[in-house]
Amino acid sequence: MAATLRLVDERGLEHVTVEDISEAADVSPRTFFNYFATKDDALLGGPLPHGPSMHDRLLAVPAGVPLVPAILQAMSADIAEIQGERDLWLTRLRVIKSNPSLLPLLVARGECAEEETVVAVAARTGLSTDDLFPQLAATLTGAAFRTAMMRWATTGDNLYDLVRETFEVLEKGLAPTHEEVTR
Amino acid sequence: MAATLRLVDERGLEHVTVEDISEAADVSPRTFFNYFATKDDALLGGPLPHGPSMHDRLLAVPAGVPLVPAILQAMSADIAEIQGERDLWLTRLRVIKSNPSLLPLLVARGECAEEETVVAVAARTGLSTDDLFPQLAATLTGAAFRTAMMRWATTGDNLYDLVRETFEVLEKGLAPTHEEVTR
DNA sequence: GTCAAAATTGCAGCGGCTGCAAACTTTTAC
DNA sequence: GTAAAAGTTTGCAGCCGCTGCAATTTTGAC
Structure with missing residues (x-):
């Protein structure tokens, strides 16, 4: 590797x-x-990070926590791990940026996580995995996470903070002007 | 083909x-x-659909329209075209579902559109293309659109309505229970 | 040291993909 | 109608990614 x-x-x-x-x-x-x-x-x-599955981690978050922060919390272990291998990931992301044909691969890697997220969100919300909402929640959080990562690769800001920012937009709605986001 | x-x-x-x-x-x-x-x-x-670029189409939407509906409107021509080639696309999506290695390709196809969306959203909101918000808006709308398409492939509902539903979630925020969405 | 399990390797071969140059077809000019 | 020009299709040779299989080497327990 x-x-x-x-x-x-x-x-x-x-x-x-x-x-x-x-x-x-x-x-x-x-x-x-x-x-x-x-x-x-x-x-x-x-090898994909092992540990407890997304499903278990999401259900471990107290029931009172709204969905988006709950997913963020469930992902925090992965985020920490990525930040722990900072140099490895920065090189990876640089390579991806200069070889765009690899980007789909990054998506594919996130995909299995997304499938777990579908199931987990369905369980947490009481919906079926066939419903639109869990699927949408999984792909949107995946996309938001990926955007945060790509940005992390160039700005070098704290990854967790970046993911939190993108998730805030997800939670509050995609509105045209967010002072705290545009900077 | x-x-x-x-x-x-x-x-x-x-x-x-x-x-x-x-x-x-x-x-x-x-x-x-x-x-x-x-x-x-x-x-x-x-060949990708030609016509006016996403950039031009988005800026053609009256300035008063909020961002998400504006993007939806800008995409409506593409949506109509896809629905016009319904059988072709249904076969494509069926093939993608049974050959998951192809899914990244679908993402890649949407990617060039997303890049245009970044520029267009930046122009419309007065932000820079380097800012987080336009990038996030582009990837999220792309992801929402893809989710709607995959769902369209299985349910056969009206594609435009499905995209509208996913975009509503985007606009209103990813909240746990949306009666109108869960069905 | 012995032996079995596990890791590494070579080999033969398919299939994706490319550059090049030849053959063929279509267009254009007269 | 003819011939040159332009464009399209094709064959060929060859690199590279990737795989199944069987042989060889390495490892580790006893």
Whole structure:
């Protein structure tokens, strides 16, 4: 993973072959594919954070807390983890920005989390997973989170604060002028 | 494109080769790649709707209209076009649902529209394209639109109404219980 | 040291994708 | 009608991503 990130960061995705990577990592190309299904996977596809599932974490938030802050709280562990691997993630996001074909991959990575979010939101609100609202809540929080991350990559602000800002917009509604957001 | 959609719908993405497609379409495989950069592109990568850009359309909406309804109005032409090619899109969405690896592609397709939306929202609100709000507005409306589309693919409801519902949530805020939405 | 389980590797091969140059088709000018 | 120009399709050779399989090497328990 480290070798892949470094090489792609230096030369660009197209100018790095799996052979280059495996040579840099001192393994055979075949071994590379024993660990990563795709060349791209070596950039983002590290093992997903384990810990308790989104579902459990969201239901663990006291019932009185409104939905959006509850989701934020449920995500805080992931946010902390990302901030803990700051340099790794900043490189990843830089690589993604300079190789736009990778962005969908970032989305895909968030997707499994989103599916869990659908179930969790449905459980918390008493709706069915087939209802529009849980699905919408999952995709919107996912999108807001991703936006916050991309912004974090360029501004370097505190990630948690950025996510909180985006979630506030989600909660309050997408209104044209938010003084506290525009800065 | 038609041949690709049909074959992939029948057999699944993995069990259709470019050779199969080009044979079905009565062209050489090489010709296939003269028109589509990728096998996947033949599923979603038709030429993007032309017409006036999102930017122009959004600025054409009277200044008094709040942001979210304005974006909805600016998108209505695209929505109508998608509904006009209902069968094509339903097949596409069915194919995407049964081949999840394609979903990122749908996102990518919407992405260029989102970039335009960033610029347009910035212009309309007087903010910079580097500010958080326009970026957030673009990704959130994009996500809401995609959710509406996926739902449209299964329920068959009117697409415009579905988008309107999701946009209402966006505008009013992501609150736990919306009677009119949960149904 | 022995042996079984696990990790690594080579190899052969498919399929996606590209550059190039040849063949073919259509358009245009006269 | 003809011939040059312009555009389209095609074959070919070849790189690279990726996979199944079987052989080899490494690891670790005893």
